[in-house]
Amino acid sequence: MDWFYALIYGIVEGITEFLPISSTGHLILAGNLMGVPWPKDVKDTFEVVIQGGAILAVLAYYWRDFLQQGRDIGRDQPTQRLWLGIIVACIPAVILGLAFGDVIKANLFRPSVVAWALIVGGVIMWIIESRKVQPVVHDIKEIGIAKALMIGVLQTLALLWPGFSRSASSILGGMVLGLDRQTATKFSFYLGVPTLGGAALLDFIKSRDILGQIGLVNVALGAVTSFVVAYLAIGWLLRFVSTNNFKGFAVYRVIVGIIILILIATKVLSNTSLA
Known part of the structure; x- marks a missing residue:
């Protein structure tokens, strides 16, 4: 059954990573509902590594843009400012992840926390979309360092509250700061490349032996499906x-x-730690 779990994980990761509905929430819930028998360290590492497939999808989708920006970055100030902003935006997540990542996983990775993150995030999303505010930023090269840093700070809400969604926090944060919907979404894709790609690569390098317990073929299946x-x-x-x-x-x-809370209340879904 390992190949089946890997396939489902890959599908769930691929669908939810960039939609504002929380890939982390859906992955830990999918694993819980399927009753995946993998050890905790294997499951945790696998979920992070297959994010690499989703990140490669961003690189593949925007390869022409990235290639052109690579050519321009030495002489084009807007391109330099864009990537400096992306680097700066990653810093809060790196700091909080290193400082509190293990504590958050140990105490907050449970279905009820994910459920309330989904609900609260949904309400906030509705409120933001109901505003009558005219966006002022229509290109990712116009975002600037200060706005990029603020989006990076808001992105950490997904780290502090499992289930809130990195995509949702970065997209909604961008919209609050004056980005139009399309620009905020594209910047969220770009921001995911170093934020998630670095974590996936680091986990793969550190944990190849752990992943060997379910077979590297199954790991590849999950990553390719995710891509x-x-x-x-x-x-x-x-x-x-x-x-x-x-x-x-x-x-x-x-x-x-709400469905998750009902499943917990009726004992269909355990509210024990998912980490």
Whole structure:
């Protein structure tokens, strides 16, 4: 069954990593509902490593942009400012992750916490989308260092509250700071490359022996599935936000959160730690 678990994990990761509905929440809940028998360290490492597939999907989707920016970065100030902003935006997550990551996993990775994060995040998303504020930033090269840092700070909400969603916090944070929906979404994709890619690569290097317990073929299956599904999800989300708002995702989050709380109340789902 290891191949089946890897496949489902890859599908869930690919769909949810860049949608504002929490990949972490869906992955830990999927593992709990399937009753995945892997040891804790294997499961935790696998979930992080297959994020690498989703990150590669961003690189594949925007490869022309990245190639051009690589050529321009030595002489083009807007490109330099964009990537300096991305680096600065990653710093809060790195600091908090190193300082509190283990404590958060030990105490907050449980279904009830994820459920309330989904619900609260959905309500906040609805409120932000209901505002009548005209965005002032329409290109990621116009974001600036200060706004990028603020988005990076807001992104850490997903780290501090499992289930809130890195994509949701960075996209909504960008919109609050004046980015239009499409620009905030694209910047969230870009920001995910160093934030999640670094974590996935580090875990893979440190934990190859651990992952060997379920077979590197199954790890590859999960990562490749995540890549393919995430690539499709990126294209879909960009088309979606060009003509729609995020209120549908807000409703989805609240409904899923309520369902999880009902499952906990009826003892169908255990509320024990998922980490």
